[in-house]
Every structure is written in structure tokens, then in C-alpha cells.
Amino acid sequence: MLSILPRRGANVSDNLANHFLLGDDVVFLNHGSFGACPRPVFKAYQDFQLELERQPVAFLARELTERMRMPRVALAAEVGTSPDNVVGVTNATFGLNIVAQSLDLKEGDEILTTDHEYASLEKTWAYVARRTGAKIVVVDIPIPLLEESQFTDTIIGAMTDRTKVLFLSHITSPTALYFPIERAVAEARKRGIYSVIDGAHTLGHVPLDMEALGADFYASNCHKWLMAPKGSAFLYARPELQHLLNPLVIGHGWTAESKQPGAKGTFGNSPFIDENEVMGTRDPAPMLAVADAIAFRREHDWDSVARQCQQLAHETAARVQKLTGLTPLSAPQFSAPQMVAMPVPHIAEPPKFQQELMDRYRIEIPVLNWKSHSIVRVSAQGYNSKPQMDLLVEALKEMLDL
Structure with a gap:
């Protein structure tokens, strides 16, 4: 040894x-x-924390909404979408819970997923199924996975007129597989099935283009392969579906008019952004340092x-x-x-x-x-x-x- x-x-x-x-x-x-x-990214993170502690009222009450736009702009450029379509969350599990607990599912509806999913999200959908009466349908992806059609045909073949949600990992946690999800997502869109993608391992790991992919909802961590501080992630939602989402925490960002077409959030952004970004006092430094992580990667x-x-x-x-x-x-x-x-x-x-x-x-x-x-x-x-x-x-x- x-x-x-x-x-x-x-x-x-x-x-x-x-x-x-x-x-x-x-x-x-x-x-x-x-x-x-x-180290440089961690220092930027700590610098934001120090600045917050020196004048917390100015930082959190007067400046934070504008400051939080910077990581949204940086992230949107990385993932091929508008800054209005992404919102910062603490981790991918949190972002996906926003989606899972917002969709209007009822008894008999089906949530289609695979046998390769992350355990905490399996529990999330089990909770949703228990609360709504929806049914989880798990398909076995053929192993070894040698051709795209093995994956796609398995997924599409399991879709029924009761399928309301397609939940897939883009890169799986237990098996580290990089699923070719594009055709399955497109078929879900064609059938009116919500596509919800767990991209926890993707940001900074594989190229992402939300507009090209066409998924309805997508969450990824910034703290993994993008190398931002822990407590940074994003949730993407197609603009025409953002009104479906409810925040997990009701705070200052919520407004009673948020479900009306063209509604503005409390702080001037869309309700999707304001309701999920402004939920009480928390440390915003991990998200604020995301742009520094992106800059570090480019520099090197x-x-x-x-x-x-x-x-x-x-x-x-x-x-x-x-x-x-x-x-x-x-x-x-x-x-x-x-x-x-x-x-x-x-x-x-x-x-x-x-x-x-x-x-x-x-x-x-x-x-x-x-x-x-x-x-x-x-x-x-x-x-x-x-x-x-x-x-x-x-x-x-x-x-x-x-």
C-alpha cells in the first residue's frame, strides 16, 4: 500500500x-x-458576506434585487436563455420541488420517470403522489446503454394519455449516465406532457441550451461543476409556463395578482423571479459569486x-x-x-x-x-x-x- x-x-x-x-x-x-x-471564487463569496455585514439594511433591503440580476444574466448566457427565465435557488432539489409541488396533478395522472433517479427526488415525487393521488411510473433503462434509441424508445413507449409529467435526470447520480433526453423531451411537448429535468450535474459539465432543448422546467446546481459556492443553483421555466409555479415559501416577493397575464412581481421583476428570490432573510452571497465562478473558468x-x-x-x-x-x-x-x-x-x-x-x-x-x-x-x-x-x-x- x-x-x-x-x-x-x-x-x-x-x-x-x-x-x-x-x-x-x-x-x-x-x-x-x-x-x-x-480560492478566488471563495474569496469573492466571503467578500460579499463581509459587505453584507457592514451594512445589512442597504445590502438586503435596497440593493439586493438589482444585485441578484448579475448572476441571472451570467447564468442565462451560459445556458442559452433570457435572464427572465432563470431564478436563483439554493440547490437543484429545492428548484425541482418548486415545480413538483406546483403542478396541478390529480388522481389517475401519471408521472413517468426512470430507475436511475436521485433518491431525494424520488422522495419528492412520492410525496406529491401521496398528496395528489397521482401514480409514479418507473421504467427500466436498458443497461448497457449503447444507442440513443434504447433510451428514447423506452421512454416514449411508456407514455400514455394519462402521462402528465416526464421527469428525467440529464446526468444521473448513481450511474453517471448522460441521458440523450432531446427526442423524449420533444415528444413530451408534442403530447402536452410537462417535461421536468434534473440537471444537478450538468452546469459546467456539459453544454446547455435551454431554448434548443425545449424542456418545460430544468434545474441545475452551480456548486458542482461550475465550482460556485455551496448554496447556489438555478431553476429555469419556459416563460409561458412560469405562471404555473408557486413559491415554496411565501414572503415579500409574493403578490396576489401573480397569476394574471403580464403581472409584475413586488420588486419589478416577473412573479416567477420575485416570488422565488425574495423569501425572507438569507445569505445571497453564494448566488452573487456565480459570475466569479464563470469568470474563473474562462480565465483558466x-x-x-x-x-x-x-x-x-x-x-x-x-x-x-x-x-x-x-x-x-x-x-x-x-x-x-x-x-x-x-x-x-x-x-x-x-x-x-x-x-x-x-x-x-x-x-x-x-x-x-x-x-x-x-x-x-x-x-x-x-x-x-x-x-x-x-x-x-x-x-x-x-x-x-x-
């Missing part, structure tokens, strides 16, 4: 690794769970960094696959670029195995059982290096007796 931790960033750029606050005592291969915020040519990380992640998965002999969950084009779910021989207790990887090798990485598969999910970000991946491969070889 190696006793000296590999240096971070050795094969991408030591300089990039030095931009992050991650401790040198951990090999962090789990960017996909919560991300990691670069993060598209080029991401290509190197994609190569590193997929090369590592290929090495593990060669050791295990197990079939990958998908063809490469249907795996997330910088995050790969690697099948390994059966692990009886994933939490114990995950902790042992930390205790013995100082490797932080998710380990889980999904259906009949045991999975180790590796992420590669600009601070990671090939020596770190070498350590992971050797650790799995030892612990799984490969």
Missing part, C-alpha cells in the same frame, strides 16, 4: 490544484457530490481543462474495467464526461468499503450498490492527477483481490 499521497494536479497543472482549498491529506475523487470551490480555459479531465476519468475507468472484466454501464458517449460509474465485483457493505478506502488510502470516492451492480463512481476535476488515479486503481486491486 502506498504511504505517500500523490500530489494533486500533477498531470493537468500544479497551478490549478493550488487554486483549490482541498486538503492535501485526502485524494479527492468525488467532485460530483458537492464540487469544490476555487476550463474547456481545455475539462477535456483533459474527461480523458483522465475515462482512462481510469478503462483500467478498472480491464482488471474486473465487467461490462461498462454504457458506451462512452452516454457516460458523463468527467464522472464515470465503474462496475466492480459485489461489495456487501458499500459504506464500510468507502470508509476503508479513506482509512487505508485517504481516497474520498462514492461506493454504492445500484440494482445488481456494485459501483465506484470516479470524478476528475482540474485539481486531480494521474498518480491519484494510479493510487485508486491499486487500492481497488488490493481491496477487491483483482
Whole structure:
């Protein structure tokens, strides 16, 4: 067993690794769970907090509405839509709850989804189904996923005249698959089915264009692959459907006239923005720092960094696959670029195995059982290096007796 931790960033750029606050005592291969915020972005976040504390009334009562426009404008440019169609929320789960708890569902309506969804959103829809009497229909996506038609035909084939909602992950959490959702979303629109997309892992990870995609509602985190501070995410809603949404918290942004055509919110934006942005005292600094995260990525040519990380992640998965002999969950084009779910021989207790990887090798990485598969999910970000991946491969070889 190696006793000296590999240096971070050795094969991408030591300089990039030095931009992050991650401790040198951990090999962090789990960017996909919560991300990691670069030092300059974290400083911008703290500067906003300090400014708030120096004059909280001016910051929150007089200036915040205009300040919050800056991250909306920056985000809208990143995701191909108007700033009026996105609103800042604390995380993707919160944004998707706004949608799920707003749609007018009733007994007999169907919510169509897959067997790859994130657990907290499965619970969200279970709650909605219990409250409304709607039925959740879960389809199994064929594994390994080798062709777009396997996914799309499965989804469209399960649509019925009772289907009211299509809920899909764009990049899945447990299996790290990059679903080709475009044709399914288009078919849902054609049939009058609301398309609700969990894009928690997409922003900063894969190209996004809301207008081209055509989804009705879409939420993504800024704190993961965009590398903004924790507590930053966005919810997108098509303009003609924004009136359907109700805020989870009724606060100063709510107005009784919000459902009328052309209504304005309390603070001059649309009700969609004002009702969901103004909900009582909270720390707006994570959202305000989103523009700094976008600027950091541009300054460091993060598209080029991401290509190197994609190569590193997929090369590592290929090495593990060669050791295990197990079939990958998908063809490469249907795996997330910088995050790969690697099948390994059966692990009886994933939490114990995950902790042992930390205790013995100082490797932080998710380990889980999904259906009949045991999975180790590796992420590669600009601070990671090939020596770190070498350590992971050797650790799995030892612990799984490969």
C-alpha cells in the first residue's frame, strides 16, 4: 500500500490544484457530490458576506434585487436563455420541488420517470403522489446503454394519455449516465406532457441550451461543476409556463395578482423571479459569486481543462474495467464526461468499503450498490492527477483481490 499521497494536479497543472482549498491529506475523487470551490471564487463569496455585514439594511433591503440580476444574466448566457427565465435557488432539489409541488396533478395522472433517479427526488415525487393521488411510473433503462434509441424508445413507449409529467435526470447520480433526453423531451411537448429535468450535474459539465432543448422546467446546481459556492443553483421555466409555479415559501416577493397575464412581481421583476428570490432573510452571497465562478473558468480555459479531465476519468475507468472484466454501464458517449460509474465485483457493505478506502488510502470516492451492480463512481476535476488515479486503481486491486 502506498504511504505517500500523490500530489494533486500533477498531470493537468500544479497551478490549478493550488487554486483549490482541498486538503492535501485526502485524494479527492468525488467532485460530483458537492464540487469544490476555487480560492478566488471563495474569496469573492466571503467578500460579499463581509459587505453584507457592514451594512445589512442597504445590502438586503435596497440593493439586493438589482444585485441578484448579475448572476441571472451570467447564468442565462451560459445556458442559452433570457435572464427572465432563470431564478436563483439554493440547490437543484429545492428548484425541482418548486415545480413538483406546483403542478396541478390529480388522481389517475401519471408521472413517468426512470430507475436511475436521485433518491431525494424520488422522495419528492412520492410525496406529491401521496398528496395528489397521482401514480409514479418507473421504467427500466436498458443497461448497457449503447444507442440513443434504447433510451428514447423506452421512454416514449411508456407514455400514455394519462402521462402528465416526464421527469428525467440529464446526468444521473448513481450511474453517471448522460441521458440523450432531446427526442423524449420533444415528444413530451408534442403530447402536452410537462417535461421536468434534473440537471444537478450538468452546469459546467456539459453544454446547455435551454431554448434548443425545449424542456418545460430544468434545474441545475452551480456548486458542482461550475465550482460556485455551496448554496447556489438555478431553476429555469419556459416563460409561458412560469405562471404555473408557486413559491415554496411565501414572503415579500409574493403578490396576489401573480397569476394574471403580464403581472409584475413586488420588486419589478416577473412573479416567477420575485416570488422565488425574495423569501425572507438569507445569505445571497453564494448566488452573487456565480459570475466569479464563470469568470474563473474562462480565465483558466476550463474547456481545455475539462477535456483533459474527461480523458483522465475515462482512462481510469478503462483500467478498472480491464482488471474486473465487467461490462461498462454504457458506451462512452452516454457516460458523463468527467464522472464515470465503474462496475466492480459485489461489495456487501458499500459504506464500510468507502470508509476503508479513506482509512487505508485517504481516497474520498462514492461506493454504492445500484440494482445488481456494485459501483465506484470516479470524478476528475482540474485539481486531480494521474498518480491519484494510479493510487485508486491499486487500492481497488488490493481491496477487491483483482
